[in-house]
Amino acid sequence: MLKDIFTKTKKKKYATIPSETAKQDVPEGIMTKCPNCKKIMYTKELVKNLKVCFHCQYHHTMNSKERLESFLDASSFEEINANMISENPLNFPDYIEKLEKDREKTKINEAVVTGTGTVNGQKIAVAVMDSTFRMGSMGSVVGEKITRAIEKADELGVPFIIFTASGGARMQEGVLSLMQMAKTSVALKRFSDNGGLIISIMTHPTTGGVSASFASLGDYNLAEPGALIGFAGRRIIEQTIREELPEDFQTAEFLLKHGQLDAVIPRTELKDKISAILSIHQPGGDFQWQEN
Amino acid sequence: MAGELEFERPVMELKKKIAELKEFTKTADVDLSSEIEKLEARLEKLETDIYENMKPWDRVQIARHPARPTTQDYISYLFEDFFECHGDRAFGDDEAIVGGIAKFRGLPVTVIGHQRGKDTKENIRRNFGMPHPEGYRKALRLMKQADKFRRPIICFIDTKGAYPGKAAEERGQSEAIAKNLFEMASLRVPVICIVIGEGGSGGALALGVGNHIHMLENSTYSVISPEGAAAILWKDATQAKKAAESMRITAPDLKELGVVDEIIEEVKGGAHKDVKVQAAEIGEVLYQSLKDLMNLSEDQLIDHRYNKFKSIGEYSFLKEFIGVK
Ligand SMILES: [Zn+2]
Numbered sequence: 001m002l003k004d005i006f007t008k009t010k011k012k013k014y015a016t017i018p019s020e021t022a023k024q025d026v027p028e029g030i031m032t033k034c035p036n037c038k039k040i041m042y043t044k045e046l047v048k049n050l051k052v053c054f055h056c057q058y059h060h061t062m063n064s065k066e067r068l069e070s071f072l073d074a075s076s077f078e079e080i081n082a083n084m085i086s087e088n089p090l091n092f093p094d095y096i097e098k099l100e101k102d103r104e105k106t107k108i109n110e111a112v113v114t115g116t117g118t119v120n121g122q123k124i125a126v127a128v129m130d131s132t133f134r135m136g137s138m139g140s141v142v143g144e145k146i147t148r149a150i151e152k153a154d155e156l157g158v159p160f161i162i163f164t165a166s167g168g169a170r171m172q173e174g175v176l177s178l179m180q181m182a183k184t185s186v187a188l189k190r191f192s193d194n195g196g197l198i199i200s201i202m203t204h205p206t207t208g209g210v211s212a213s214f215a216s217l218g219d220y221n222l223a224e225p226g227a228l229i230g231f232a233g234r235r236i237i238e239q240t241i242r243e244e245l246p247e248d249f250q251t252a253e254f255l256l257k258h259g260q261l262d263a264v265i266p267r268t269e270l271k272d273k274i275s276a277i278l279s280i281h282q283p284g285g286d287f288q289w290q291e292n
Numbered sequence: 293m294a295g296e297l298e299f300e301r302p303v304m305e306l307k308k309k310i311a312e313l314k315e316f317t318k319t320a321d322v323d324l325s326s327e328i329e330k331l332e333a334r335l336e337k338l339e340t341d342i343y344e345n346m347k348p349w350d351r352v353q354i355a356r357h358p359a360r361p362t363t364q365d366y367i368s369y370l371f372e373d374f375f376e377c378h379g380d381r382a383f384g385d386d387e388a389i390v391g392g393i394a395k396f397r398g399l400p401v402t403v404i405g406h407q408r409g410k411d412t413k414e415n416i417r418r419n420f421g422m423p424h425p426e427g428y429r430k431a432l433r434l435m436k437q438a439d440k441f442r443r444p445i446i447c448f449i450d451t452k453g454a455y456p457g458k459a460a461e462e463r464g465q466s467e468a469i470a471k472n473l474f475e476m477a478s479l480r481v482p483v484i485c486i487v488i489g490e491g492g493s494g495g496a497l498a499l500g501v502g503n504h505i506h507m508l509e510n511s512t513y514s515v516i517s518p519e520g521a522a523a524i525l526w527k528d529a530t531q532a533k534k535a536a537e538s539m540r541i542t543a544p545d546l547k548e549l550g551v552v553d554e555i556i557e558e559v560k561g562g563a564h565k566d567v568k569v570q571a572a573e574i575g576e577v578l579y580q581s582l583k584d585l586m587n588l589s590e591d592q593l594i595d596h597r598y599n600k601f602k603s604i605g606e607y608s609f610l611k612e613f614i615g616v617k
Contacts, residue, residue, distance in 0.1 A: 280394065
């Protein structure tokens with residue numbers, strides 16, 4: 001299943017055109033080729049368009065930094081638990097080195113970034129998964145950071161918003177990784193029972209244990225167009241049932257049709273739509289509730 | 293005029309005649325203004341005569357009018373920031389029911405309603421507003437969400453009934469409807485139901501366990517369609533008109549039977565003649581309804597709903613027991 005995702009995303013990862021004039025401010029190259037329509041465009045302009053292809057609306061992968069910058073009000077983000085790092089509970093060979101390498105590469109401590117911020121002035125606690133770190137897989141740190149962000153939301157009495165992107169469980173942490181599904185879900189239930197608002201935005205890809213826990217537990221489950229969302233990998237299902245699956249299987253649009261999502265929202269409309277949902281969860285009008 | 297109904301034909305004919313005369317005076321050099329005035333006075337009287345003495349079958353025709361405003365029409369006039377929520381989170385998204393969150397004059401609310409199509413294509417997608425179990429389960433999901441966030445719930449009722457189909461039975465049509473009746477009983481928020489078209493049987497009632505039930509003047513609410521009733525009572529579906537009269541399915545009937553709280557007056561000739569004005573009319577009743585119900589506590593709201601339904605039904609007692617000894 002994990003392997004599935006690896007090959008799939010590798011294919012879709014946008015290719016960069018090496019350029020001799022590439023400088024530090026354009027580390028990914030001046031031009032980007034859309035993996036979907038194969039058209040080439042200026043990276044800077046693509047980023048300005050929230051990394052949505054001008055030609056085919058393909059939603060390119062966003063890392064956590066880009067996501068936070070595009071979604072939260074400018075400089076409103078305050079990160080928490082940015083120093084938490086994984087142990088190696090199963091003594092998995094090379095695990096620690098791999099983590100170190102990804103920390104070096106991504107400049108973040110783990111596959112999720114958490115904190116608080118504002119969306120058009122409305123305060124929220126937020127968690128953004130980052131598929132550039134260990135494929136966004138969930139181990140102890142991802143589970144713990146998300147749980148602490150939920151607790152933060154509860155403590156502050158603000159909504160909890162999570163952007164998911166994950167290949168699933170972190171194999172190198174074994175059953176501890178599985179248990180993070182339960183840990184985060186238990187925390188969400190308590191928050192929900194206290195009246196907390198949960199919004200989940202599933203981005204490409206949201207699979208395995210993440211899809212079967214907090215990603216699916218929003219009061220509003222939303223997704224970006226074309227995102228791959230599902231529990232079991234396509235190839236495993238095909239091998240099991242010995243049938244070819246439809247083209248759109250496990251896409252956001254497929255899930256919408258099958259009752260799993262409230263809405264599929266293009267990235268360029270996301271902030272405003274979610275801001276509107278948030279504002280519907282604020283009291284308003286000249287109506288006076290009876291005090292109980 | 294497109295979509296005119298049999299009983300209103302005299303009105304339409306007179307209107308046409310007046311329009312013709314007016315057109316004529318534009319080109320010809322004659323003064324017909326006094327004739328036109330007379331005709332207009334006659335039109336007003338005719339309209340009053342016809343529209344204020346509508347027979348149940350006339351109302352059925354208006355309730356079923358293809359241009360009759362639907363849930364989505366009223367949503368667009370009455371609410372701000374409507375965000376539609378799809379899906380039952382289990383099987384599918386039934387487009388015969390729409391639901392979502394919005395604001396009503398600034399107040400956060402949840403809105404749910406049956407949704408017919410405007411044309412054949414949309415009607416196929418929306419199954420002519422006849423829901424499957426997943427539609428009722430979506431509605432219940434949204435009601436529970438409203439309960440969690442303490443938002444009043446507004447339901448628009450407009451369906452011929454739950455869809456009589458194989459798949460619907462396989463997925464538990466009865467259970468889905470029953471569950472809604474059961475769960476709506478315990479909602480801690482005001483629930484206001486407005487019948488805007490046809491209120492057909494259990495499929496309508498599944499959105500209908502409200503603190504207040506209002507009906508548009510020309511809408512209907514019944515245990516079965518007039519055609520269905522005629523088929524059962526007299527084994528003849530063509531007797532629908534007669535059935536419509538004997539079944540007591542109009543808004544004034546339901547008010548008298550104690551089912552309905554308010555009759556919402558319609559635009560002369562039916563809501564489809566002016567959606568905007570009709571929506572405003574609904575808005576006023578809704579506003580008052582919300583104001584009243586929001587004076588009640590959570591427990592009082594549940595009791596209020598309980599008592600409302602407990603009080604429906606007619607019976608009397610014999611002097612002596614005739615049961616088993
Ligand atoms: Zn493209």
